[in-house]
Amino acid sequence: MQAAWHVMDREIRQTRSLLSRRKTDLQFELYRAIVDRASDEEKSVAAKRLDQNQFKLCNINTQEQFIQTHKLSELKKHPDNPIFYGLTPRHRQALIVKYAGGKSVQMAQQLGMTVESYRQAIREATGIIQLNAAALQEAHSLGLTEEQTAVYIRLSTLERSIYVRLDQKPKDIAKELGVSLSRVYEAVRRVKAKTEGQ
DSSP, X not given: OOOOHHHHHHHHHHHHHHHHHOOOHHHHHHHHHHHHTSOHHHHHHHHHHSOHHHHHHTTXXXXXXXXXXXXXXXXXXXXXXXXXXXXXXHHHHXXXXXXXXXXXXXXXXXXXXXXXXXXHHHHHHHHHHHHHHHHHHHHHHTTOOHHHHHHHTTSOHHHHHHHTTTTSOHHHHHHHHTOOHHHHHHHHHXXXXXXXXX
């Protein structure tokens, strides 16, 4: 059942206010969810009412599109955004140069790289961002807070499974995940260390 337009309009305006205060990936997900509920006609109205860049964020399918939309500003203004976790300075430089525009040969020369190493850096960066995007979606579906999400994205697959089960006994976690108790204890120690280092 479609939401009445006036209700959607209020939700969109409230979310726009939220977005203007702090642009985080989870807020983009919320923003997208609101518009995804709309009918085609309502989406058309929304597209006209909203800033075009914001509307594009409602239809993100891959994090590559996220980077294309944000280009230089997001990398420069919000380098600590969880979506960029794990990118090396080389990755960041390659992305910034890429989205400034230009041919690969020229972009590579600016960074003192060969064309192949430049393209490799872009491929690696895109892969990292896509993995981060998947982790953010998982965190969102689990209902994690922004602080918890910042920890979650830095964990390995096993550590993530344990992180969301920290209220359970290690023995029960080991049984549920099908891993040894010693691996659970080791992972719990790593999770706590990363949480405390947050």
